[in-house]
Amino acid sequence: MFRRRYGRTELKRNRGSAWRGFAPWALVAVCLIGLLLRLKGIDSPFVDFHGWRQGDTAAVARYFYEREFNLLRPQLPYYGAPPNYAELEFSLVPALTAGLYYIFGEAPWVARTVIILFSLWSLVSVYRIGAHFWGLWPGLVAALTMAVQPFYVYFSRSFQPDVPMLALSLAALADFLVWSREGSLSHARRGCIWLTLAVLVKPPAAIVYLPLSLWWWSAYRSRRSYSLAVGLAYLITPFAALLIYLLSIHGIAEHPFVSGIAASFTERLWQEGIPADWYGDVGRGIFFFVCTPVFVLPALLGLLRGLFFKERLWIVAWMAGLAGFFLLAGSHVLNNLQYYFLPAVPLAAILVGLSTERLTVGQRGLLRSATAASLALLVLVGGSFLVSASFQRLLPERWLRYQPWTYERWYQLDDKVLKVGRALEQITPAEALLVIAEESPRSLYYSRRFGWFIPPEECSAEYLAGVRAEGAGYLIWPYEKPPAHLGGLAGEWHPEGFWLFDLGKMF
Secondary structure, eight states: OOOOSSOHHHHHHHHHHHHHTHHHHHHHHHHHHHHHHHTTTTTOOSOSTTHHHHHHHHHHHHHHHHTOOOTTOOBOSBSBSSOOBBOOSOOHHHHHHHHHHHHHOSOHHHHHHHHHHHHHHHHHHHHHHHHHHHOHHHHHHHHHHHHHOHHHHHHTTSSSTHHHHHHHHHHHHHHHHHHHHHOOHHHHHHHHHHHHHHHHHOGGGGGGHHHHHHHHHHHHHTTOTTHHHHHHHHHHHHHHHHHHHHHHHHTTOSBOHHHHHHHHHHHHHHHHOSOTTHHHHHHHHIIIIISTTTTHHHHHHHHHHHHTSTTHHHHHHHHHHHHHHHHHHOHHHHHHOGGGGGGGHHHHHHHHHHTTHHHHTTOOSHHHHHHHHHHHHHHHHHHHHHHHHTHHHHSOHHHHTTOTTOGGGGGOOOHHHHHHHHHHHHHSOTTOEEEEOSSSSHHHHHHTOEEEEOOGGGOOHHHHHHHHHTTEEEEEEOSSSOOGGGTSOOOEEETTTEEEEEHHHHO
16 A cells, blocks of 8 residues: 555655755745635634634634633633533634734634634645655645635635644644654654644544554554554544543533534434435535535546555545544535535545646656646646536536535625624623524624523523523514514614613513
């Protein structure tokens, strides 16, 4: 599996000369392209696509900044009065952001910059993985694919932990490969740290264990020094750290999100099996979000190239890990939370890089190799454009509804959420607990208040009486018509688009 077209000595010589000359500058150029694409909307508030998820991450960063900087005690603004601890993933991203808030102040661009930097790191790591197996050009093409892929570009400036998880996972894989090639224990230790942080930041990082296990087995059979110790460290350390973290917070957290979500996913899969629409949702997501669909043909060519050559074992293992994750998430989650497809993006980018390997391996000189790689990618991407131009006629109607691959609309802002939240910050007391009748806590986050959010159809008099007993002071109804099912309550209409009811006068 680790055999290469050239001998080890020649590969090292070629790799070293490339790094001293062209490769670093080419990688810098790729990262600059990626950076420029990710600057769009960098100062936008968290009311764009999946703003509720970004608001959760931003809320933890805010409370680290304003209340209690403790990575073992993340808080969320909803479900009651502070402190409102929640069993979330390890809050590395909110902690880094809160630290920068002390320097630059609390601003969306600060938070988004943290995610952008992680995403640029992931480009470097993808290059390192591709270059390890196939050389300079496949590595650069893989990095360039991730740099310009519109799905990844959007989420690379979306303030949530998914992209940092990927960056840490890919860095762990890249450092592990250096150890497997050179026996460098410093890289092995560093990779173990990255993998531990990746699993802590978001447990789906465990997907990479499948290809990693095959790479380790090859190194073990080659009698790589300390291979048993390295394997045990990579296996035990991340999950031991995750267990210790969850145990430290589980007893005080009011909301067991991590263990609760994992249990619900597992229970659903056990009870329901694989629903009929799961295959369609996975295919739709791979086509539109992972291949987007500009990279359909090069990714397919790279997959065929890999499956019929020596790389097939770890490519299939990586794909099996992704399939297991998609099964656990289920079709409903995949259809609504598109960022669950993000773990498939690096593998697709690597396959796109692999599609150029056969055309560049025999070329001598940077110019000829660059020309071959560029022409190959141009032809494949051009063919993909033709495929994507005809999908309106070829694909099922269910795949085409809402056209989620038109990423421009993902950057659009929900101004009403901002208006409601900021108005509530002005007109309600600082320590007031609010109840907002909406599907997400976005307005609650922008009001800078603690409280509750509840779907409007579930907002009953009994519910309001219960939260009033817990200290709720106001009900916010962000709709033009007041809640008729609550008996014609007397409230105050605000031009920002909501009714305000004083619960103290109601109960």
